[in-house]
Amino acid sequence: MRRLSETEVRAAVRGGVSRDGEISRPLENDATAIKCFGCGQMEYRAREVCRCGYYLRGQLEAERQRNADDYLSRERNRFNQLRKRRNISLVAFILALFLGGLYVTGNLTMIGDTLARYAFLVSVVFVFGSLKIIRELERQMVELSKRLN
Incomplete structure (x- = not known):
């Protein structure tokens, strides 16, 4: 040597x-x-x-295509997860509105006045929290759909 x-x-x-x-x-x-x-x-x-x-160039092109496909599948999975999270937030939003509506109409007083007020406050927090989460998730979904298209 x-x-x-x-x-x-x-x-x-x-x-x-x-x-x-x-x-x-x-x-x-x-x-x-x-x-x-x-x-x-x-x-x-x-x-x-x-x-x-x-010929190495074809090998590199195949690797790049595989990486691009992996990226697209990860982004699609992320988009689906965001959609599921948004749907869960919508359910919480609807339930909170229903609970608040029951309190306002007086149908929630059967469980006790203090507990009804507490339930109403919780529903108000859930309504505004859910709205904020839904807006943020929809913004992320719009960004992601622009990148995917």
Whole structure:
């Protein structure tokens, strides 16, 4: 095995190249490296063709497409979760309005005056809290739908 020059040793210590004598091959844990499907060796992402002749650009394009598909599926899942959270907030909003309506019409006094007032205050808090949450969730859904389209 040949002796490495000082610059090659510095580059190897820095982690940019392998130490097995092939100075131009990257290490496996290098962010700029990709494993060639043709020969199984590591190669730089900037190269279009591996040294074995395998076309790396198609490999990179397939990886980018896979990443884009993963991103879209994550965003769609997030959109569905936001829609479910909004529906839950709408249910809480409707129940709070119903409870407040019962208090205002006087039909809630059968459980006791103090408890009825407490239930009314809770319903008011739920109404305004639910409205705030619903607005925020709808804003996020609009942003997300713009990104997905």
